[in-house]
Amino acid sequence: MSGFARHASALEALKTRGRLRVLSGRGGYDFASNDYLGLADSDLLRNAAMAAIQRGVPVGSGGSRLLRGNAEEHELLEAEAAAFFSSEAALFMGGGFVANTAIFSTLPMQGDLVLFDEWVHASAHEGMKLGRADTQAFAHNDVSDAAAKLEAWQGGRVWIAVESVYSMDGDIAPLKALAELAVKHDAVLVVDEAHATGAFGAGLAHGLPGDIVGLHTCGKGLGVHGALITADRVLIDTLIAKARSFIYATAPSPLNAALVRAALAELSQSDTLPKAHQALVAHAHAEAERCLGLTGFDSQIMPVIVGEDRPALDLAARMQAHGYDIRAIRPPTVPKGTSRLRIPITLNTPAEVITEMFETLAKEMAK
Ligand SMILES: Cc1ncc(COP(=O)(O)O)c(C=O)c1O
Structure with a gap:
């Protein structure tokens, strides 16, 4: 691998800036997929x-x-x-x-x-x-x-x-x-x-x-x-x-x-699945407001803006440790200074888990 030293140092530089993208496994409740209607594993x-x-x-x-x-x-x-x-x-x-x-x-x-x-x-x-x-x-x-x-x-x-x-x-x-x-x-x-x-x-x-x-x-x-x-x-x-x-x-x-x-x-x-999803999304919006005071969400994709890269990554890691599969999104995917948790709501995760997740997130964000 010594022939690829420039690639290795480019990756190292990304890592130092908290920007390195790496693969990680699935684990915990789904607050990360785009499988909105829960069909992927149905x-x-x-x-x-x-x-x-x-x-x-x-x-x-x-x-x-x-x-x-x-x-x-x-x-x-x-x-x-x-x-x-x-x-x-x-x-x-x-x-x-x-x-x-x-x-x-x-x-x-x-x-x-x-x-x-x-x-x-x-x-x-x-x-x-x-x-x-x-x-x-x-x-x-x-x-x-x-x-x-x-x-x-x-x-x-x-x-x-x-x-x-x-x-x-x-x-x-x-x-x-x-x-x-x-x-x-x-x-x-x-x-x-x-x-x-x-x-x-x-x-x-x-x-x-x-x-x-x-x-x-x-x-x-x-x-x-x-x-x-x-x-x-x-x-x-x-x-x-x-x-x-x-x-x-x-x-x-x-x-x-x-x-x-x-x-x-x-x-x-049938519109059973989209209707059930909309109801769950409405529940998630209400819980985000109750627990975090966040409003203004339009859809099932709920961004929680953290700001800098590392705090966003740290917060995501702490939520993962609690059993919630939440991922941080950083620049260049989103504008600089708006690193965030991108929380999608899917039918894979029941309402009570969404409630517990927002309560846990509020506690973690207050630390
Ligand atoms: C807005 C938008 N367009 C296109 C794509 C690409 O679609 P696919 O994942 O099917 O390649 C994505 C997926 O990330 C997306 O979010």
Whole structure:
């Protein structure tokens, strides 16, 4: 390993600054996953997997969708997803990261503008870097800033990029106003619903007017893995024909597609899970206020801002020692000085445990 001394010293430098990312095991109550509806380890999906295996769904796809990798399960899933999300067409990809890369590197054309909320996910940035359109940020959730930038733009089509529920703050984008703005300027609204899909049924942009491209990741609220892009047929066909991360990649496992179909089927038949989740989230918001005096949460993602990196890491470690799997999030994932505990509420953790967790957190934060 002596040949990699520069890598080793770069890691050492990150460690000294409290910024080193390392893997750690799961343990304790789930206050860390994005498995919002508790589907990932559910009988519902386990039984769906067994049924799929029994009806002969292949485990591996064997190649790119454009070659022999295109399986019936992929196409059935896409048809069902288009119906569930009320879009003209859908495309299944290996994950949200590659899907965002595909969207932003392929759909906005040379001469177009991607106008993105300054907080959009790293994967949208990767896509923009690979794409040919111009890019400009607008201030987080600030519709008038977006409007001013749209009005000043003189080039081609504008693609407004936002998340519906922001992954680190859990706040919700003003989607209705953004959709109206997009309609007014003949712009496309690209909504990353990673943290809304499932938790909020078909997502928060569902039913909004205008040209909307949706990104529905399948590894969070849907409990599986992969991502569905929803859009007009011509945009989906463009992705199939041109998106490098779609073309030059082995198709996701057909079994994976079968499981996503089962998750969507459950959500289209009943809103029991999203409703139970919303009730639990309301309980968590109330307990955060009672125990910590914290208010203003919009969703199941509850950030508790600590400030500097080390105190955030220490607090997370102390909570883990009490049996609560809570993780600290540090820059560059979040802005400097806002290191935090990111506490997602999932159906994996009962209400009484949420209460005990906030009571323990209040005691630890008072130390
Ligand atoms: C907002 C957002 N978009 C995209 C992704 C990437 O999705 P996936 O985990 O399916 O690759 C994530 C996941 O971290 C996310 O939070």
